[in-house]
Amino acid sequence: MNHWESFLEPYKQAVDELKIKLKGMRTQFQLQYTHSPIEFVTGRVKPIASILDKANEKSVPLEKLASDMQDIAGLRMMCQFVDDIEKVVELLRQRKDFIIIEEKDYISNKKQSGYRSYHVIIEYPVETIKGEKRILAEIQIRTLAMNFWATVEHSLNYKYQGQFPKEIQNRLQRAAEAAFRLDEEMSEIREEIQEAQAFFQEKKEDQMKD
Ligand code: 0O2
Numbered sequence: 001m002n003h004w005e006s007f008l009e010p011y012k013q014a015v016d017e018l019k020i021k022l023k024g025m026r027t028q029f030q031l032q033y034t035h036s037p038i039e040f041v042t043g044r045v046k047p048i049a050s051i052l053d054k055a056n057e058k059s060v061p062l063e064k065l066a067s068d069m070q071d072i073a074g075l076r077m078m079c080q081f082v083d084d085i086e087k088v089v090e091l092l093r094q095r096k097d098f099i100i101i102e103e104k105d106y107i108s109n110k111k112q113s114g115y116r117s118y119h120v121i122i123e124y125p126v127e128t129i130k131g132e133k134r135i136l137a138e139i140q141i142r143t144l145a146m147n148f149w150a151t152v153e154h155s156l157n158y159k160y161q162g163q164f165p166k167e168i169q170n171r172l173q174r175a176a177e178a179a180f181r182l183d184e185e186m187s188e189i190r191e192e193i194q195e196a197q198a199f200f201q202e203k204k205e206d207q208m209k210d
Contacts, residue, residue, distance in 0.1 A: 004048055007065075010126040010133045011073040015043040018075050018124065018137065025091060034198035037084035039144060043075045066135065070102075070121045073137035078147050081190055082107070082183050085118050085141050092139065098122040101136070107146075114176025115150060117142040145179040145186075 022041045029036035046054075051065065051072060060068045079085050085107065093100060104119040118141045126133045142150065153172055156164065164172065186193065 008045055008048075008072070010128060010135050011045045011137075013126050013128075014073045014124050014135050014137055015045055015075065017126075018073070018139075019043040021097070022075060022077060022139075025088075034201060035194050037079055037081075037087045039078045039080050041075065041077050043073075046072045046074060070136045071138035073124070073135060075137065075139045076147070077139060077141045079141065079143050080193075081187055082143055083187065083190075085143070088141050089118060089120060092120055092122075098124040098137075110176075113153065114173055115153070116146045116176075116180070117150065143183050143186075145182045149176055149179040 019041060022038070022043075026036050026038040026041065029038065046069075051069065054060070054069065055062060055065060058068075065072065077088055079088060089103070099122065100120055101123050102119075102121040104121070107116050107118055110116045120139045120141065122137050122139060123134050124137050126135055149172075152175070156168060156172070160168070
């Protein structure tokens with residue numbers, strides 16, 4: 001096994017375990033309530049090239065990656081409505097299988113780029129054959145609209161290496177405002193949407209019985 005493989009192995013294990021646990025929260029909501037504050041969950045281990053780029057950009061020495069890079073293991077929880085985010089964060093705060101070491105609220109304080117999301121940095125214990133290894137992981141909680149904007153901006157960022165032409169920069173700012181308004185509009189009609197979703201869910205379950 002090469003150095004990177006062995007370094008990243010506990011991060012892979014953490015992402016796999018956390019994906020199961022966080023998806024489990026969604027399943028429990030679906031079984032017990034008509035609405036789940038969690039729409040879907042994704043997870044990834046940061047690719048080596050991105051780790052090296054970020055380490056270089058933030059002047060993190062490679063021997064300090066484990067303590068100074070918080071998002072080598074990354075999870076994302078998507079919500080339909082802005083209010084769901086607080087509910088999800090509260091559930092994370094109550095869990096006993098990891099400790100929260102930091103919360104970053106880029107929703108109340110959006111980033112200059114227009115980025116909005118709530119980040120929870122956790123210390124997660126991974127069981128290895130050499131005992132427990134505590135690793136850092138970042139859970140990003142955001143609405144579908146925030147996720148759409150962040151995904152598009154991330155791809156453009158990759159293309160332009162952060163040096164956006166003015167036109168693109170303006171459009172991204174306008175798109176960020178539009179995503180914000182979309183979240184607001186959806187919150188206004190939340191009850192209507194949820195009633196409709198509960199109705200379709202019941203209908204689907206009835207059809208399954210037939
Ligand atoms: P990738 O490819 O997603 O892994 P800090 O020193 O705390 O300000 P740090 O450590 O980068 O900075 O933490 P921060 O700001 O909480 O960001 C961590 C991750 O949040 C990023 O990881 C992105 O996933 C996401 N993020 C933060 N700002 C933006 C933004 O302006 N646009 C988009 N699309 N995503 C953002 P990486 O390593 O940048 O990228």
